[in-house]
Amino acid sequence: MKAWLVHDWCTPDDMQWADLPLPQPGPGQVRVKVAAAALNFLDTLMIGGRYQERPPLPFAPGVELSGTVDAVGGDTDLALGERVCGLVSYGAFAEYACVDAADLSRVPAAVDLPTAAALPVVYGTAHHALLERGRLEPGQTLLVLAAAGGVGLATVQLGKALGLNVLAAAGGADKCALARQHGAAQAFDSTAPDWVEQVKAATGGRGVDAVLDPVGGDYTAAALRLLAVGGRLLIVGFAAGAIPQIPANRLLLKELSAVGVVWGPWRRQNRTAAAAQMASLFELWQKNAIAPLVSQRRPLREAPAAIADLGARRTTGKILLIPGADQ
DSSP: OOEEESSOOOOOGOEEEEEEEOOOOOTTTEEEEEEEOOOOHHHHHHHTTSSOOOOOBBBBOOOEEEEEEEEEEESOOTTTEEEEEEEOOSSSSSSEEEEGGGEEEEOTTOOOOHHHSSSHHHHHHHHHIIIITOOOOOOOOEEESSTTSHHHHHHHHHHTTTTTTEEEEESSSHHHHHHHTTTOOOOEETTSHHHHHHHHHHTTSEEEEEESSSOOHHHHHHHHHHHHEEEEEEEEEOOTTTOOOOHHHHHHHHHHHEEOOOOHHHHHHOOHHHHHHHHHHHHHTTTOOOOOOOEEEEEEGGGGHHHHHTTTTTTOOOOOEEETTTT
C-alpha cells in the first residue's frame, strides 16, 4: 500500500511517499480501507516533533479518517464492510490503517463516507468544549475565535444548534462572511484594531459568557477582556504559536474560569460518553443542524502541499486527502 512516512522530525516537503506491506490488525483492532483522511492543525506540529504526543519513528502521520472495515483482528463487534470514522493516534495518511475498534464510530448510511472523516476531531472538540467543559446553556453568548477554521466553524454551527447566541471573530471580510453563513449572529474582523471594542459594544458592554480560543498569543488577552463576570475561557490550542500567560488577577476580579479542552484523552477515558457524543453529532448532521465544511478534496499524494497550506493559514474548513485519486 501507499503511505506517507516521517523518518525524522521534518517539514511537510521532507515526508516520504512509500510502499509498505498491508498492515494486519491485532486483537481489538480492525483494518480500515481509508476513504478519506482529514487534515488538522496538529498534523503540522506532529511531523515536526512539536506536538505533545510523539509517535515512534518512522510513522505515517494523520489522525482522522473514514473508510470501510477491511479486516478484523478479533475481540470487536465491528464487521467486515462496515462504514466507520474516527480519531487515531497516527497512521491515517495511508491507503489502509489498523485502528483500535474502540476509536471508531459507525457512519450512518445517509452520511457521505469521505465527508465523515471531517467530523470527529473538530465537532468532538466543539461538543466537549461547549457542553462537558463549558457547561453552556441555551441563550448564553459565545464568542468563537478563528471562527473560519475547522474547530471554529464546527463550534459556530454546534453553538447555534444548541441555542447559543454565537459571535465570531475571524481574519478578514471573507472569513467573517463564512462564519455568518454557518450560524454566527455577528462576525468581527479580528484584523481590525478596534475589534475588541466592537464585540464589547455588541454585547451592550456586558461581555460574553464564554470564549472558544484555539489561537492563543495576544488573542487570549483579548478574550479575557471580553468575558463577562463568571465567564469561561475555553482553551483549545495555540495556533498563533505563542502560549499566553494568563494573569491570575483577571480571573480573580471577574470570577473567570480558564478551562483546558482536550477531546482526545477525554474520549479514551470516557468511552460510553464519547460514543453518545458521536451519536448525537450524527443525529444533528442528519437533521442538517450541523454539516462539515470541506473546502478541498485532494489526492493523498498531495499531502505535503495540503499540510503546508494549512500551516500557513491559507485554508478554511477542512481538507480531505483521498487515497487512490491519483495512483
